Amino acid sequence: MKILFVAIPNHHFFQWVNQLEGAGHEVHWFDVTDGSDFVEKINWVHQIRGWKMRYDFPFRYLIKKRFPKIYSLLQKLNERKVASQFEKTVIQLQPDLVHCFEMNLSGIPILEVLNKYHDLPLVYSSWGSDLFSYAKLGLKREAVESFLSRTNFLITDCHRDFEIAKKHHFSGQYLGMFPGNGGISIPENVIKECKNRTCILIKGYDDQFGKALKVIEALELLDISVFKNIKIAVYSAEKSVVLKMKSSPFFNSLNWSYHSRDAFFENQKLLALMGESILHIGNSISDGMPNALLEAMGMGAFPIQSNPGGVTEEVIQNGVTGLLIENPMDSKEIAQHIETALRSSSLRENAQDYNIKFIETHYNRQQLRSKIVDLYPAIAPNK
Missing domain, CATH: 3.40.50.2000 (Glycogen Phosphorylase B;)
Structure with missing residues (x-):
């Protein structure tokens, strides 16, 4: 054919x-x-x-x-x-x-x-x-x-x-x-147990639809003690997001890094980063089913994701296997979700087990x- x-x-x-x-x-x-x-x-x-x-x-x-x-x-x-x-x-x-x-x-x-x-x-x-x-x-x-x-x-x-x-x-x-x-091909050998995860991973799109700056603002609303022994990584980061973080006294006191949207970032390296991340946060006012969300779930990162048109509720059970952002422009809501997830290791552990199996079953x-x-x-x- x-x-x-x-x-x-x-x-x-x-x-x-x-x-x-x-x-x-x-x-x-x-x-x-x-x-x-x-x-x-x-x-x-x-x-x-x-x-x-x-x-x-x-x-x-x-x-x-x-x-x-x-x-x-x-x-x-x-x-x-x-x-x-x-x-x-x-x-x-x-x-x-x-x-x-x-x-x-x-x-x-x-x-x-x-x-x-x-x-x-x-x-x-x-x-x-x-x-x-x-x-x-x-x-x-x-x-x-x-x-x-x-x-x-x-x-x-x-x-x-x-x-x-x-x-x-x-x-x-x-x-x-x-x-x-x-x-999705999941490299299982780089999936860490929940207790050994050290990173908060953020998708850095901030454009017509992506709203990563609201996630950055949400992090700044939290007590800095929440981030003890935690590093923050932003991938596909817009210049505006990087400039915001570099100019922030809050982030200057934290361990953070970024991968620019303008530079190639190998998918296998991104998957490995997801495999060591406590949370994966994606925030937008419009999207289809985000491939990055599915990859993060398959790698065991707890998903905090916006839900435009009800799309991500098709794969996330809110409050059980992840947390849905209903208003992507509300940094206070996002901050609350981040704090909830970080403070509940049992929520994250149960979600990790379920999500890895879910992705393996439906998206292998x-x-x-x-x-x-x-x-x-x-x-x-x-x-």
């Missing part, structure tokens, strides 16, 4: 695609943003990139830096359209199906082409906030409904988004819930591989 994937360059997408390695399919990836060099971690995939610019003219980066307005005008003339290049790809490859990851960046830009080739099966995997907060991402309801009407097969990472899709004219076949990365990468591989022949059985 010839499968054409359409997606931005993204770690979770690469992990999904690698579930198909050795399954006998001819796999192509159309880099919809043309924003990546050749990706070695999926080197077995035919990668369609380098399509955007007509000419890589001399001094391009210098002009972009010093004369951004001139550069913008030049790029309007120099850049090829996504839709036209995608159509050329479809005509050349004649794929058996198209699998699109995320709607705003990957789906809507090629919708006009998909509508022309209406017999070409379309699989759509919803990601993050692309259904839950499509309006905040700049999409109109009409565009979303048009895309979902064209979608033949839907995959979501949570039940919430399936319900949203049905309310927006999706009437195709639902293939089920799968984590966006195709499953090896177990999910056969299910993911089997999706594609079912879509186009004669190919």
